[in-house]
Amino acid sequence: MCLAVPGTILAVRGEDVLRTGTVSFGGVNKEANLAFVPEAKVGDYVLVHAGFAISIVDEAEAAETLEYFRQIGELGELGNKT
């Protein structure tokens, strides 16, 4: 129910509560309301739930999480060698 899917904004229209955009989900385009992410712009990734973008994906934070996974992997490999 609380599923939200990341997609990238292709176009933005309207303003205020009627601010909407075309969002591409891996090549499938859908309209989404962008009123809750007023600073979102074309090219940003947003998480969309029930037709509404609820956040802009923070790419720096996403990269940091992936870096954490990489480090865990390296630690695991070091552990396996000893």
Added chain:
Amino acid sequence: MRFVDEYRDQDQARRLAQAIAKATTRPWSIMEVCGGQTHAIVRYGIDELLPPAITLLHGPGCPVCVTPLELIDKALFIAARPEVIFCSFGDMLRVPGSGGDLFSVKAKGGDVRIVYSPLDALALARENPQRQVVFFAVGFETTAPANAMAVFQAHAQKIPNFSVLVSHVLVPPAIEALLSAPDNRTQGFLAAGHVCTVMGFEEYLPLAEKYHVPIVVTGFEPLDILQGILMCVEQLEQGRAEVENQYARSVQRAGNRPAQALMAKVFRVVHRKWRGVGEIPKSGLGLAEEFAAYDAETRFGLADYHKDEDSECISGLVLRGVRKPHECPAFATRCTPARPLGATMVSSEGACAAYYQYRRHTEKSREPAPRS
């Protein structure tokens, strides 16, 4: 798909599971609050990757599951009326009320429609001014801004034939109810990443402190969940009880302010009954006075209808993590997704349905689960 695929890497998952095993010296019970996380855990077999000392309890975070019987009955009553177009998210249609479900109303000629967004229901109201269009506004904080927006736009655009049947619930009061129950087994929580995307996580700080439980805001992909578990285990092992944020690519401490502002305008906090659990004070949202004209319960004269649950279903115990689905005598016999006795078997995010679908009939089974 970017921001999805990279969080499903199998090798990384194994390494994270090894890190969890390494960090674990004692048995711990951790509850994932959100039904979406429950579904991912059972679907990807995340619980089977974990050391036997870690028990995952499946929490009450499926709004389909916790919508009380009397509200389902109200939905059935409204949907059966000839002038009504009744709109709902798809997973509400098979939830059993006292007399059938929304699918059975549709089968008897009721105009019941599945929509993707509450704004789709509002568009139907605009296109069908001679009909009453009612949207079943269920959900946690994640969905509340969307539903608030539909009501706000109906009011602004003067669409009188639109109304909402509201069954909104809130996560923090439910966590507090679980923690204060005498039979509570939960020692740490994975908080729901998308609820916190909207609300932030400041309201969890007093809970972590008061009950001395770690709370880790966690995402929904397998690596997110494993990292959330690792962070929670590390806190438990070190005796810490803090609120941490695993899902920082989406969740900010203060949440989504514009969404919160609209929720605060359209809704007010009310007491809510949770199916299988009972009433939890200040645990839900109802329409604020300014928008009371859009309340379907009042519009269709149902505000005073009450109905208590009467079933052999133990979903209340399952929702509180006291029982696992397969410990119910009716599980997979008298209760199946096709003929559910209770709500946790209905929604794909309900713990019972997830166990049934992925054939997880025995806890901590070390045999690989067959995938359907």
